[in-house]
Amino acid sequence: MKRIAIIGIGLIGGSIALSIKKHDPNEVFIQAYDLKESQLQLARALGVIDHGTTDLDKAVAGADVVFICTPVQSVCHLLEPILLSPALKEDAIVTDVGSTKMKIVQRAQELSARSKGVFIGGHPMAGSHKSGVEAATERLFENAYYVLTPSEETEDAYTQRLKALLASTRAKVVEMKPDEHDRVVGAISHFPHVIASALVEHVYQYQQESEWYLRLAAGGFRDITRIASSNPKMWRDIVLSNHSFIVQQMKDWLKQMEHVLDMIDSGDEERIEHFFRHAKEVRDGLPDTKRGAIPSFYDLYVDIPDHPGVIGQVTTLLGIHQISITNIAILETREDIMGVLRLTFRHECDLEKAEKVLRDANFPVYRRD
Numbered sequence: 028m029k030r031i032a033i034i035g036i037g038l039i040g041g042s043i044a045l046s047i048k049k050h051d052p053n054e055v056f057i058q059a060y061d062l063k064e065s066q067l068q069l070a071r072a073l074g075v076i077d078h079g080t081t082d083l084d085k086a087v088a089g090a091d092v093v094f095i096c097t098p099v100q101s102v103c104h105l106l107e108p109i110l111l112s113p114a115l116k117e118d119a120i121v122t123d124v125g126s127t128k129m130k131i132v133q134r135a136q137e138l139s140a141r142s143k144g145v146f147i148g149g150h151p152m153a154g155s156h157k158s159g160v161e162a163a164t165e166r167l168f169e170n171a172y173y174v175l176t177p178s179e180e181t182e183d184a185y186t187q188r189l190k191a192l193l194a195s196t197r198a199k200v201v202e203m204k205p206d207e208h209d210r211v212v213g214a215i216s217h218f219p220h221v222i223a224s225a226l227v228e229h230v231y232q233y234q235q236e237s238e239w240y241l242r243l244a245a246g247g248f249r250d251i252t253r254i255a256s257s258n259p260k261m262w263r264d265i266v267l268s269n270h271s272f273i274v275q276q277m278k279d280w281l282k283q284m285e286h287v288l289d290m291i292d293s294g295d296e297e298r299i300e301h302f303f304r305h306a307k308e309v310r311d312g313l314p315d316t317k318r319g320a321i322p323s324f325y326d327l328y329v330d331i332p333d334h335p336g337v338i339g340q341v342t343t344l345l346g347i348h349q350i351s352i353t354n355i356a357i358l359e360t361r362e363d364i365m366g367v368l369r370l371t372f373r374h375e376c377d378l379e380k381a382e383k384v385l386r387d388a389n390f391p392v393y394r395r396d
């Protein structure tokens with residue numbers, strides 16, 4: 028029986044646990060640690076873990092592989108008590124899922140000589156703007172890249188052992204140096220999150236002048252700012268931990284914006300069209316993966332008319348048809364309706380069934396991403 032420890036059982040820790048468990052249900056025992064007893068209880072109730080504890084030594088005891096799945100600043104703090112834990116098994120692999128790698132790998136290297144285990148940095152390049160174990164799904168990492176950052180001293184046998192375990196995620200595992208990882212991921216993930224949030228803030232300032240700004244916000248604005256709905260604490264940690272690259276990229280961006288400003292101000296038709304054409308070509312040429320770096324969750328939206336008991340009708344209908352909902356939220360209000368209900372499902376087939384059941388009952392349902 029293989030023992031896997033998950034430290035921080037949220038969206039990513041839960042999704043790793045589920046994918047490993049689904050692959051080998053009878054051969055794996057998943058033990059978890061979290062600061063929040065409630066997350067451990069929920070994870071146990073959802074069948075994501077076999078055992079939960081708020082005692083770190085007990086959680087790592089006897090584990091063959093330990094995944095640290097907390098926000099990145101906590102990963103740095105947890106490395107010492109985990110790598111130097113007397114309960115850590117000889118030759119255990121300790122890995123993490125943090126969105127940045129340089130600081131984490133550097134801290135692990137400082138501790139490596141005194142540890143019984145071996146640290147290999149990791150980062151699954153898939154996620155969501157949702158968090159918590161309730162949003163975890165075993166298919167989250169399917170077809171996404173999963174970066175590992177073994178150091179030059181890491182014996183290849185350990186890396187191969189970890190890769191074999193990660194095969195259950197069906198991600199494409201690749202190896203990178205921590206600095207290259209942080210520079211590239213800074214540009215394609217971290218900095219875009221800063222831009223998305225800044226764009227929301229930008230329009231919010233205008234909103235003080237007229238309420239129409241956010242009321243009219245649709246289509247493109249929604250698409251480009253979707254990631255601004257992500258977990259603020261997680262992104263605070265990421266930005267602090269990848270500070271230098273993000274600051275550099277921000278300076279490059281300001282220069283780029285100067286060019287764009289100059290181009291638009293000049294009214295030069297040819298330059299402006301070329302700007303949009305080139306961006307379109309690069310964007311259209313992005314690798315067409317079924318599930319990319321930001322895979323959609325299985326969300327269904329229902330417009331809720333303004334009369335009592337409607338939300339109850341929706342959930343009852345789904346219950347009668349035995350369709351499980353992972354998450355439910357009322358998102359926004361428009362004048363003509365009471366709100367938009369977002370129903371999240373763990374599996375695509377549940378979403379399809381729910382869509383049919385609700386449509387047959389004349390609810391206005393739609394998908395959106």
Ligand SMILES: NC(=O)C1=CN([C@@H]2O[C@H](COP(=O)(O)OP(=O)(O)OC[C@H]3O[C@@H](n4cnc5c(N)ncnc54)[C@H](O)[C@@H]3O)[C@@H](O)[C@H]2O)C=CC1
Nearest residue numbers: 035036037038039062097098099101125126154155158159
């Ligand atoms: N959410 C995403 O899209 C992605 C996140 N990541 C990385 O994965 C890590 C986890 O992110 P999520 O699973 O989204 O967060 P989450 O908020 O869903 O889960 C984090 C869990 O860690 C627990 N936790 C926090 N501090 C702790 C501590 N000191 N000790 C023990 N438990 C602690 C929390 O209670 C929570 O259950 C972060 O480092 C993030 O940068 C990586 C890829 C994608």
Ligand SMILES: O=C(O)C(=O)Cc1ccc(O)cc1
Nearest residue numbers: 126152153154155216320321
């Ligand atoms: O790709 C994005 O930017 C996402 O929103 C999903 C995500 C978030 C954090 C990561 O470390 C990796 C992927």
